Amino acid sequence: DAGITQSPRHKVTETGTPVTLRCHQTENHRYMYWYRQDPGHGLRLIHYSYGVKDTDKGEVSDGYSVSRSKTEDFLLTLESATSSQTSVYFCATRPGLAAGNEQFFGPGTRLTVL
């Protein structure tokens, strides 16, 4: 399995506070993704990165920002957390655009915004 870790694994915070989730990979994969998982919605893409300092928005990017200053780290920031951002967040990586490349997932972070 790809070495993908997420921190923290669980977090409870209050509405209006900033929150940063970290994804760290040891596989030197080029592409990294942040998803949120909610009942009835499956996994929805928040932001993704196709290289250091190269990022783009996904389908549910409002209220989130990302940064990738080095290959191994991809940070997701909630500037001012809201209760609607309570969710499980997954980071994923992909080695490259070679045909058939699957995504590898981190263990997830459960975020609760009170």
Add this chain to the structure above:
Amino acid sequence: AQTVTQSQPEMSVQEAETVTLSCTYDTSESNYYLFWYKQPPSRQMILVIRQEAYKQQNATENRFSVNFQKAAKSFSLKISDSQLGDTAMYFCAFTVTSGTYKYIFGTGTRLKVLA
């Protein structure tokens, strides 16, 4: 827009029996990849099987196989000899082979294997 639809929110199957999970998708692309991921209660996402659209032969991985119907845009997963450890959420996913780097996921099917 590209979409993935899983119309069965929940299913159950008796241990040792066979079950089929449905997935349909919509795309105008001609070459793409389809995946089934398993998410057990541990929450870890695990790749079960993948299919390349240009290959007519259906993919198989041990007890897992797919029925890929490209014209119908259908990609169902068959689990044979179901085991208790197959109890999980199953997600169908799709990605194209050029242009975008994105994956589209279905909403998932929760499968329970009964003893």
